[in-house]
Amino acid sequence: MKQGGLTILSPIEPAQIADLNAVLREIGDNVRKQVHIPFRELTLLHFASWVVFADGAPGPQLIFESNFDGPPEGFLRQLVERARSGLDDIYRHCVGFPIRGSAAAVFQYLHAHVVYTDTFYVSCGGFTQTQVQQEDELRLQIETFLGSMPVEKDPAAVRRNIQQFVESQPALAWARQPAQPYTFLERARGRDVVIFVCIVVGLFGPLVLGWKLWLAWLAFLVVVFLILLVILRRKEETDTSISDTPVEDAQPGATAVEELVSRENRLPQNHLASITTVKPGPFRFVLLKVVLAAIEFLGRIEFYKGSLGGIPSIHFARWAVINDGKYLLFLSNFDGSWEHYLGEFIDQAAGGLTAVWSNAVNFPRTRFLVKGGATDEQRFKSYGRMAQLYTQLWYSAYPFLSVVNVQNNAAIRAQLWGQLDGAKLEAWLRRF
Amino acid sequence: MIDAQEVQGMVLSGYARQPFATYLFLTACDGANVAGWIAGIRDRITWAGKFDRERPTSINIALSYKGFERLGLGAETLSTFPLEFIGDMSDPARAQMLGDDPDTWLWGKPDHRIHILLILFARDANASAQLLAAERRLFQGVLNEVLVIESQTFPFKAGSKFNHEHFGFVDGLSQPDIKDYRPEKHGANGPGNDISAGEFILGYPNEYFGQITASPHLRAPDSDPAGILPGGDMGRNGSYFVVRQMEQDVAGFWGMIRSQCAHPDGSPDAAAEEAFAAKIIGRWRDGTPVAISPDHDGEDPARLNNFGFATDPNGNGCPFGAHIRRANPRETLLADKKDSITTTKRHRMVRRGRPYGQPIADRFSDDGQSRGIVFAALNANIERQFEFIQQAWISSPSFAGLYDQADPMLGGRTQVAGTFTIPKCPVRESRTGILPHVTVKGGAYFFLPSYAALRYLSSRGA
Numbered sequence: 001m002k003q004g005g006l007t008i009l010s011p012i013e014p015a016q017i018a019d020l021n022a023v024l025r026e027i028g029d030n031v032r033k034q035v036h037i038p039f040r041e042l043t044l045l046h047f048a049s050w051v052v053f054a055d056g057a058p059g060p061q062l063i064f065e066s067n068f069d070g071p072p073e074g075f076l077r078q079l080v081e082r083a084r085s086g087l088d089d090i091y092r093h094c095v096g097f098p099i100r101g102s103a104a105a106v107f108q109y110l111h112a113h114v115v116y117t118d119t120f121y122v123s124c125g126g127f128t129q130t131q132v133q134q135e136d137e138l139r140l141q142i143e144t145f146l147g148s149m150p151v152e153k154d155p156a157a158v159r160r161n162i163q164q165f166v167e168s169q170p171a172l173a174w175a176r177q178p179a180q181p182y183t184f185l186e187r188a189r190g191r192d193v194v195i196f197v198c199i200v201v202g203l204f205g206p207l208v209l210g211w212k213l214w215l216a217w218l219a220f221l222v223v224v225f226l227i228l229l230v231i232l233r234r235k236e237e238t239d240t241s242i243s244d245t246p247v248e249d250a251q252p253g254a255t256a257v258e259e260l261v262s263r264e265n266r267l268p269q270n271h272l273a274s275i276t277t278v279k280p281g282p283f284r285f286v287l288l289k290v291v292l293a294a295i296e297f298l299g300r301i302e303f304y305k306g307s308l309g310g311i312p313s314i315h316f317a318r319w320a321v322i323n324d325g326k327y328l329l330f331l332s333n334f335d336g337s338w339e340h341y342l343g344e345f346i347d348q349a350a351g352g353l354t355a356v357w358s359n360a361v362n363f364p365r366t367r368f369l370v371k372g373g374a375t376d377e378q379r380f381k382s383y384g385r386m387a388q389l390y391t392q393l394w395y396s397a398y399p400f401l402s403v404v405n406v407q408n409n410a411a412i413r414a415q416l417w418g419q420l421d422g423a424k425l426e427a428w429l430r431r432f
Numbered sequence: 433m434i435d436a437q438e439v440q441g442m443v444l445s446g447y448a449r450q451p452f453a454t455y456l457f458l459t460a461c462d463g464a465n466v467a468g469w470i471a472g473i474r475d476r477i478t479w480a481g482k483f484d485r486e487r488p489t490s491i492n493i494a495l496s497y498k499g500f501e502r503l504g505l506g507a508e509t510l511s512t513f514p515l516e517f518i519g520d521m522s523d524p525a526r527a528q529m530l531g532d533d534p535d536t537w538l539w540g541k542p543d544h545r546i547h548i549l550l551i552l553f554a555r556d557a558n559a560s561a562q563l564l565a566a567e568r569r570l571f572q573g574v575l576n577e578v579l580v581i582e583s584q585t586f587p588f589k590a591g592s593k594f595n596h597e598h599f600g601f602v603d604g605l606s607q608p609d610i611k612d613y614r615p616e617k618h619g620a621n622g623p624g625n626d627i628s629a630g631e632f633i634l635g636y637p638n639e640y641f642g643q644i645t646a647s648p649h650l651r652a653p654d655s656d657p658a659g660i661l662p663g664g665d666m667g668r669n670g671s672y673f674v675v676r677q678m679e680q681d682v683a684g685f686w687g688m689i690r691s692q693c694a695h696p697d698g699s700p701d702a703a704a705e706e707a708f709a710a711k712i713i714g715r716w717r718d719g720t721p722v723a724i725s726p727d728h729d730g731e732d733p734a735r736l737n738n739f740g741f742a743t744d745p746n747g748n749g750c751p752f753g754a755h756i757r758r759a760n761p762r763e764t765l766l767a768d769k770k771d772s773i774t775t776t777k778r779h780r781m782v783r784r785g786r787p788y789g790q791p792i793a794d795r796f797s798d799d800g801q802s803r804g805i806v807f808a809a810l811n812a813n814i815e816r817q818f819e820f821i822q823q824a825w826i827s828s829p830s831f832a833g834l835y836d837q838a839d840p841m842l843g844g845r846t847q848v849a850g851t852f853t854i855p856k857c858p859v860r861e862s863r864t865g866i867l868p869h870v871t872v873k874g875g876a877y878f879f880l881p882s883y884a885a886l887r888y889l890s891s892r893g894a
Contacts, residue, residue, distance in 0.1 A: 139835075146859060155858035206561045247646045261525035265845070267830045310771070337529065339815055340824040346640070347775045352653040373641055377640040378813075402830035430746055 001069050002130050002186045003046070004118040006076070007329070008064040008113045008322045009056075016093035017052065017060050020124070022393035023089055024050050031395050037086035039395050044068040044075050045332040046129050047316050050090060050393040051273045057323045061390075062094055063273070064110075064329045067316040068106055069128045072114070080107050100126055115383075118292035118318040123312075124306025126182025127410065135409035138175050142166070142412070143432060155425050166416065175413055187300050214250075231283065236366050239279065242379045243365040250378070252385040260388055267399040268314070272338065273389040274330040276360035278321065285325045287369075288359040292319050295352060306407040310348035311390050313341065313403055315396075319356065328360055333394075335402040342381050350374040434636065437481030438669035438882040442492045442551070442784055443633060443810055444480040446592070446604070446614060450490060450553040452581040453559040453786050455675075455806055456567075457539055458548040458575040460502045466548075467503060469574045471890035473567075478553075479883060489563045490553040493886075494878035496520065496674045500648075508651035509666070516815045517672065520545060521875040529819065531827050531845040532872055538677070539579045539874035544624050547879050549675065557595070567785040572855050579874070581677065581806055583786040594719060594733070598680045598803045599709075600795060600843075602719035605736045605762050608632075608780045621738045624763055624773040632782050632810050635668035645812040647881075660888040669673055670880035674781075674818045675873035676790075683798035685841075685869040690796065691862060703833060711854055712840045712866065713758030723750035723757075723788045742769060747855035752832035755841045758825045760834070765799035779820050781809040804873070812829050814877055843868030 012020055027034045028050075039045065040289050047067040054060045059426045068075040080087065080103050091097040098105040119234045124132070166172050206217040242250050264270050278288060299308065308314055313335035314319060320329045334341050344380055345353050354373030358366040363383060364376035398406075412431050447453075460466045470493075479492035495503075497518050501510060502660055510518070522534040534541050552567060554560035568577075582715070585595040588602050597603040608627040609618040611797055618626070630638035634647040646665030656664060686705075689712075693704035701816045707727075716729030718737045718891065728747040737751045741764040742758060744750055750757050757764075760780070765772040789803025811817035827844030831837045838844025840852045852866040 087757055143862065147862060157860045166654065246649070247644075248649050249651075251511070251515065251646075254515050254518060258519070258523075258525060261529065263527045264525075265823065310766075326642070335829060335830060337820075337823045339820050343775070343816070343820070343824075347771070347778070362786060375641060377643060377645055400829065402833075404833045405835055408833060426857065430855065430862055431856075431863075 001126065001180060003125065003127075003316075004068055004070065004072050004075065005117055005122075005316065005318055006064075006066045006067075006068075006072050007115050007117045007318065007322075007331075008098070008110055009115050009322060010062045010064070010094040010216050011056075012052070012060040012062050012094050014059055017054065017285050019088070020062065020093035021392060024052065024147055027086070027089075028391070028393035031393070035091050037083045039083075039397070041082045042068075043130060044070060044078055044080060044128075046132075046397050047168065048395045049273065049333075049391055051331075053275060053389060059324075062090070063329065063331075065273075066316070066331070068120075069130075075105055075109075075112055076374070080110070085260050086145075103415070115320060115322055117318050117320045118289065119296040119299065119317075120303055120319045121295075121308060123297040123306055123308060123314050123316070124406050124410070125187065125300075126180070126407065128180075129397050131179055132401065132406055132409070134174060135179075135413050136398065136401060136405070138166070138172060139409050139412055139432070141169065141172060141365060145245075146432060155419065155429055157419065158429060159425060161354060163416065175416060178414060179410065179418075182304070184349045189300070189305065192297065205216055216321065232287075232369060234366075235279075235283070236369075239365075240362060241365045242362050245379075247378045247382075251345075252382055257385055259390055260385065261338075263391055263421045267396065268334055268402065269333060269396050269399050270334055270338060271320055271340070271391045271394040272330070272332045272334065272341065272386040273382065273391050275362070275389055276328045276330075276357065276387045278325055278328050279359055279361055282358040286319060288328065288356065291355045291359070291369075294323070295319075295356070308349065309352060311344050314405075315403055322392065324409075326343070328356075333396065334367060335404075336382075339381075342384055346374050346377055346380060360387075434610075434633065435481075435669055436613075437479060439480040440631060440671075440880045440882075440886055441478035441480045441483065441490055442553075443671050443782070443880060444610070444807070445483065446784060447490055447553045449485070450555050451585040451595075452553075452557060453806075454552040454556040454560060454564050455581040455583065456550040456552070456577060457546045457579040457581075458550060458571070459578055459663070460499075460547050461574055463574055464574040466574060467890045467892055469571055470503075470886055472570065474883070474886045475882075475891060479748075488555045488559040491563075491776050492551045492553075492880065494549040494551070494675075494880050496546055496548070496876055496878050498586055500549050500879070504892060506651065506654045509648065509654045512646075512648045512651060514646060514813070514815065516819065517877050519677070521674070521877050526819070528845075529892070530822050531843065532875070537872070537874045540876040543863070544578070546876050546878075548575060549673075549876075581788050583788045583806055584790075586791055588718060595787075596717070597785075597805055598682050598789065598791060599685055599713075600717050601715060602712055602717065602736075603787075603805075604783055604785065605715070605719050606756065606783075607737065608782060610782075614716045619734060619738055622740065624740070624776060625737065627720055627777055627780050631778075631780060631812055634812055635890075636663065638812060643829065657890060658891060660884055662884075666881075666885050666888065668884070669877075670813065670885055671810045671879040671880045672814050673880050674807070674809045674811065674814060674875075674879060677804065678807050678871040679802060679804040679871045679873050681777050681798075681869040682792045682803065682873070686795045687868065688869065689863065691863070702736060702785075702805045711751055711754060712852065714750045714754035721750065721756070722754070723751075740764070747832075748857065751854050753834055753837050753852055754839060755839055758828075758839050759830055761825065779817055779824075781811045781821070783816050784808040784810065804870070807854055811879070839868070840866045841868060 027036050045068050049065045051063045092099050109142055206213045211224045317331045317332040322329050351370040354366050355370045357363045364373050366373040408431050415428050476491055522540050526532050552563050582769035588594045588596045594602040609625050611626050611628050628637050628639050632634035638645050647665055689705050689709050690700050693701050693708050695701050712721050715721050718729045720729040720731035721739050723741050724739045724743040725731050742761045763769045763772045765776055785805050785807045787805050826839045837851050850865050850867040852863045854861040
């Protein structure tokens with residue numbers, strides 16, 4: 001089943017911001033034990049966060065990030081049905097929330113405040129939340145079984161024992177069938193076809209006018225491209241940038257970082273919320289939209305199998321250009337520490353990230369959109385901290401599983417039945 | 433080239449010929465002339481540019497953020513230090529990240545931060561005692577002694593050039609070679625071990641495309657009329673110095689190993705104990721890596737740091753969770769060998785740890801004595817090197833695809849069951865109850881200033 005992600009932005013009553021902060025913190029401080037939102041009953045939900053963006057436009061805004069299974073309406077319906085009182089506790093501080101309204105009114109309110117998510121990235125595409133939990137339970141049960149199994153030297157016999165064990169467990173009956181495949185049709189979007197047709201027609205359409213005119217058309221496109229490149233280079237040279245500040249002075253504020261770090265590393269996973277200002281003018285706006293669309297496409301078609309261009313530690317992430325193109329919102333749910341995460345960005349995926357944030361004010365200086373930028377290690381990290389928002393409330397349905405764990409569990413189940421021998425059998429047994 | 437005249441000796445040498453060391457954790461007395469004391473000790477400090485191999489003693493000095501603050505630098509200058517150095521190891525958020533509980537520490541707590549760490553090294557006990565007495569006389573009335581840790585190294589065997597820590601393992605083997613510094617002395621340790629000087633000493637190109645790591649600089653109103661610090665760079669030729677006192681429960685550790693390896697009738701199995709302990713550490717007691725010699729010790733000493741894990745991709749020799757594989761995953765961190773080397777080279781430290789306390793007589797019976805290691809590591813960026821290794825590798829529950837485990841020797845933040853997976857054919861062995869027997873008793877972040885920086889700091893007091 002396909003995963004979805006809603007970004008919901010609600011204006012906060014300015015006088016209510018402190019109260020809202022307190023509620024969110026109270027829930028967020030003890031997300032497993034609090035009674036406001038019964039997260040465990042939200043069976044479609046993988047990750048969620050509520051973050052206050054105090055400097056929003058025109059006023060303070062509440063950002064609600066959700067990552068769930070299936071269509072948005074299904075998730076919103078479950079949320080309103082099962083977490084109504086928690087929603088009331090949070091949204092009573094927001095403008096126009098129907099505090100005494102019907103479930104349908106609350107649904108309508110949330111639906112009406114959904115904003116467009118430019119890039120929605122899912123590392124384990126197609127895996128439902130229930131499936132992730134079940135497949136980990138399967139592994140744990142097999143691990144326990146292996147602990148009680150008499151010593152066995154033959155790999156095939158170990159596998160047979162595991163299979164017999166799973167068959168003997170009624171609670172694991174679901175594991176006798178393979179998981180639902182995540183088909184190409186589910187991953188594709190209608191707009192892919194439209195864009196593909198536009199590109200083909202744009203490049204080859206003029207052929208109907210004869211090949212000479214077509215060559216002239218291509219030459220024209222090349223000239224346009226070069227002109228855009230020159231404009232880009234000029235902007236890259238002259239835009240203000242953190243790169244102009246000595247690295248010792250380009251540090252974020254100590255108090256702000258202290259507050260951010262205090263929220264991190266409570267669990268093996270972490271959350272990152274970040275807002276940067278998009279560089280003014282249509283050039284950067286359009287460029288940013290194009291880059292985000294390209295990453296969205298690659299993520300959906302290629303990088304849904306556990307790794308985003310070599311980074312195997314992001315569960316769900318998104319970019320959204322919000323508030324009429326003024327800000328770039330980034331939200332990520334990842335494994336390990338912040339320092340590890342940004343290090344992976346630089347080591348593995350500097351080009352793609354640079355292409356995105358090159359369009360944000362004050363980013364480290366870039367060249368040809370993808371060069372430089374994030375590779376300016378210290379300033380990139382400082383920039384990252386300065387842009388970060390404090391995550392008041394964050395929920396993960398499986399905080400102790402890394403992306404690699406989730407993928408390993410799925411592979412255990414996928415190859416549990418049928419014929420496996422030689423190296424493949426040994427490799428499967430190494431998954432425990 | 434490294435300007436060795438300006439660099440403190442311990443940055444570039446482990447002082448192997450001086451087995452005695454005294455760590456003096458000091459705070460400045462109220463109103464005392466600390467700058468004057470620094471002016472005096474400056475030329476007694478051992479500088480890397482003028483090593484005399486026959487010298488009986490060495491002295492090195494490290495300052496904490498509080499120490500720099502005490503020397504009267506302005507807020508603007510102090511703000512050019514990195515945040516982790518300003519906050520120090522005991523800062524609550526950093527403690528959470530490192531898996532520490534500073535409330536239980538003996539020293540280095542947030543309200544009792546050390547100012548100065550003075551380390552005295554000596555060839556023998558006599559020279560050590562004399563030096564300590566002499567230096568004590570000189571800082572009397574200027575500095576208070578918060579804590580003194582006496583350290584002595586113990587050769588693994590008579591005549592061995594390697595020392596062992598209290599669990600009994602040769603220590604300090606995995607050490608980076610500093611690129612361009614005495615390349616003739618580097619072992620054949622492979623490209624993954626040849627690390628840019630800027631990873632350890634400020635002012636030199638680092639592993640990020642040769643960038644220069646942030647260095648504390650003078651900012652107005654602080655000034656340098658005599659031009660002692662070129663460009664106002666106070667950090668150049670200095671290093672950040674991470675110190676942690678880690679107590680070791682030797683009988684607890686070996687008792688755990690013994691109970692894990694006992695014969696079915698409960699009697700001990702000495703050979704199994706050695707092999708199991710080697711799996712936990714990743715080395716046999718003589719330092720032989722289990723990755724290249726899974727069944728026995730006795731490997732050629734030249735190979736003890738000259739190996740990788742690529743020949744052991746499934747962990748059948750060295751488990752993925754073994755201490756040395758976590759602390760330095762070498763070329764097997766990521767799927768690609770080259771990417772792994774690029775990344776691991778950005779997270780290395782020069783280690784200068786030494787044991788404290790006397791070796792235990794019988795490693796299975798507790799004698800009530802306190803012993804452990806003064807972990808000491810040099811790096812240019814504490815957050816990216818020491819803290820990163822601690823959280824992303826040592827204590828990460830999902831390191832290398834594992835589930836809910838931490839370093840079997842040091843432990844981690846979330847581990848409760850003490851699970852340790854030993855890959856085997858046909859299927860892994862999973863142990864539980866592998867709990868850490870190392871406890872942090874104190875810790876702090878220090879800085880080892882250059883000669884010029886000490887000259888500048890002492891000139892300010894005049």
